[in-house]
Amino acid sequence: MRPAERAIVLECVSKRFPLPGTSGGLLALSELSLAVGAGEFVAVLGPSGCGKSTLLRLVASLEKPSTGSVAVNGAPPGLVSARHALGVAFQDHALLPWLTVRDNVALPFKIAGRHVDAPAVARLIELVGLAGFGNARPKQLSGGMRQRASIARALVLDPEVLLLDEPFGALDAVTRRQMNVELQRIWSERRITTMLITHSVDEALFLADRVVVMSGRPGRIIREVVVPFARPRDPEVMRSEGFHRLVDELTSALDS
Amino acid sequence: MKRTLLGSLGIALFLALWQAIGQFKLAGISWPPLSAVLDMLSDASRLPLFRRALSATLASTAVGYAWGMIAGLALATLAHLLPWLRRGSDRLAAVLNSVPSIALGPIFLVLLSRDSTPAAVSSIHVFFIVFVSTSSGLQRASAAHRDLFEVLGADRLERFFRLEFPAALPPLVSGLRLAWPAALIGAIIGEWFGASRGIGILIINAMQNFQIVLLWCAVMLAVVASLFFYGLLTIAERAAYARFG
Numbered sequence: 001m002r003p004a005e006r007a008i009v010l011e012c013v014s015k016r017f018p019l020p021g022t023s024g025g026l027l028a029l030s031e032l033s034l035a036v037g038a039g040e041f042v043a044v045l046g047p048s049g050c051g052k053s054t055l056l057r058l059v060a061s062l063e064k065p066s067t068g069s070v071a072v073n074g075a076p077p078g079l080v081s082a083r084h085a086l087g088v089a090f091q092d093h094a095l096l097p098w099l100t101v102r103d104n105v106a107l108p109f110k111i112a113g114r115h116v117d118a119p120a121v122a123r124l125i126e127l128v129g130l131a132g133f134g135n136a137r138p139k140q141l142s143g144g145m146r147q148r149a150s151i152a153r154a155l156v157l158d159p160e161v162l163l164l165d166e167p168f169g170a171l172d173a174v175t176r177r178q179m180n181v182e183l184q185r186i187w188s189e190r191r192i193t194t195m196l197i198t199h200s201v202d203e204a205l206f207l208a209d210r211v212v213v214m215s216g217r218p219g220r221i222i223r224e225v226v227v228p229f230a231r232p233r234d235p236e237v238m239r240s241e242g243f244h245r246l247v248d249e250l251t252s253a254l255d256s
Numbered sequence: 257m258k259r260t261l262l263g264s265l266g267i268a269l270f271l272a273l274w275q276a277i278g279q280f281k282l283a284g285i286s287w288p289p290l291s292a293v294l295d296m297l298s299d300a301s302r303l304p305l306f307r308r309a310l311s312a313t314l315a316s317t318a319v320g321y322a323w324g325m326i327a328g329l330a331l332a333t334l335a336h337l338l339p340w341l342r343r344g345s346d347r348l349a350a351v352l353n354s355v356p357s358i359a360l361g362p363i364f365l366v367l368l369s370r371d372s373t374p375a376a377v378s379s380i381h382v383f384f385i386v387f388v389s390t391s392s393g394l395q396r397a398s399a400a401h402r403d404l405f406e407v408l409g410a411d412r413l414e415r416f417f418r419l420e421f422p423a424a425l426p427p428l429v430s431g432l433r434l435a436w437p438a439a440l441i442g443a444i445i446g447e448w449f450g451a452s453r454g455i456g457i458l459i460i461n462a463m464q465n466f467q468i469v470l471l472w473c474a475v476m477l478a479v480v481a482s483l484f485f486y487g488l489l490t491i492a493e494r495a496a497y498a499r500f501g
Binding site: 083 | 400409501
């Protein structure tokens with residue numbers, strides 16, 4: 001990968017959290033390096049507590065590395081966030097309960113101090129399958145619909161990178177699968193550089209161009225797999241033998 | 257439905273008990289029956305007196321309530337936006353609250369006019385409640401919401417107006433509800449320091465002249481004024497929780 005093609009670069013990053021009763025604190029990430037190409041979808045897979053969310057929080061400007069460097073399109077994440085170019089969706093949908101779906105999706109425009117592009121908001125609401133729910137409040141929606149709204153909000157400013165931290169982690173298995181299919185469709189239309197944190201092997205393989213497996217604490221990258229399936233992907237691909245073989249391979253890497 | 261029924265039943269029982277105790281003088285002569293109090297309250301010749309007293313007290317309460325609310329909101333907001341101010345303002349509010357208002361009365365009397373003392377005492381009561389409820393309300397936004405605003409590149413004011421303040425509204429309105437009775441008490445206490453009219457004056461005069469029924473009338477007026485606005489603010493509180501909760 002040439003430097004110009006790398007949208008997200010983590011170089012030799014360690015992250016240590018202060019922990020009372022220990023001298024050095026808790027080492028969450030240890031000398032981790034990872035690059036995500038422009039327009040690439042990378043899924044980070046790991047056991048719980050391996051620091052994969054910390055990894056995303058570093059890119060999202062929510063944490064600073066203890067050592068090493070993090071850059072998004074060559075700039076520190078704090079600057080990228082200040083120019084309103086990060087899109088993010090968490091496991092918690094984080095929709096504002098007092099705003100309608102439309103106003104929640106339009107929120108990034110207002111925070112950025114930009115004129116709300118109403119047609120763009122409407123298009124995104126439709127793209128995530130919430131047409132007709134623009135005036136609903138989050139309370140009136142199901143868990144899956146709230147995540148759709150939260151993904152629409154993440155995309156509304158055409159961010160330079162899209163950061164997804166287990167966005168479907170709180171959903172039931174059936175809804176989660178549907179959401180994966182939807183996200184695959186939405187992403188195929190936009191092709192934004194994306195980093196997805198997940199502990200679901202199926203989800204990672206179905207959505208990503210490349211899957212990175214992390215070890216337990218301190219988090220390090222122990223495995224990388226380039227996903228060979230062509231896009232757009234049909235859910236049928238999840239039944240293919242190649243898919244099953246990769247699931248087995250990654251599952252055993254996770255267990256080791 | 258069942259709750260309303262039980263509630264009405266409780267109130268009816270209370271009023272009946274009041275009437276019975278007064279009627280049979282179970283608590284001596286200083287407990288008049290409810291009917292005597294209501295008779296006096298509806299006595300046309302006394303109506304101007306009650307109206308003057310009630311409107312004077314309500315006016316002081318409203319002024320005190322407004323100033324206390326503005327001061328509480330302003331200080332809590334400033335302390336939230338300027339962290340170096342936080343500790344000092346918490347202390348100031350706690351100290352102000354620990355001074356009994358009956359002790360503050362004479363000071364206000366010296367500083368202000370007799371007729372503005374009720375509003376001043378009232379505003380002190382309201383200030384503390386609004387300050388505390390606003391301060392805690394402004395901490396109420398969830399970690400996920402704060403993270404979201406951070407990633408979206410919101411500055412301090414954007415975060416305040418779009419996230420923290422709306423999230424603080426339910427506890428703030430709860431505070432405003434609790435502040436109303438406190439404001440009324442403050443105004444009545446304030447009147448004891450020499451206001452020219454008001455429920456507090458009515459209470460003192462009735463007490464000193466042993467006009468028992470009149471005393472109960474004054475208390476009744478205070479209770480009704482308190483409950484009426486408390487009820488209105490309870491409705492506002494429900495709306496705030498439904499929308500911003």
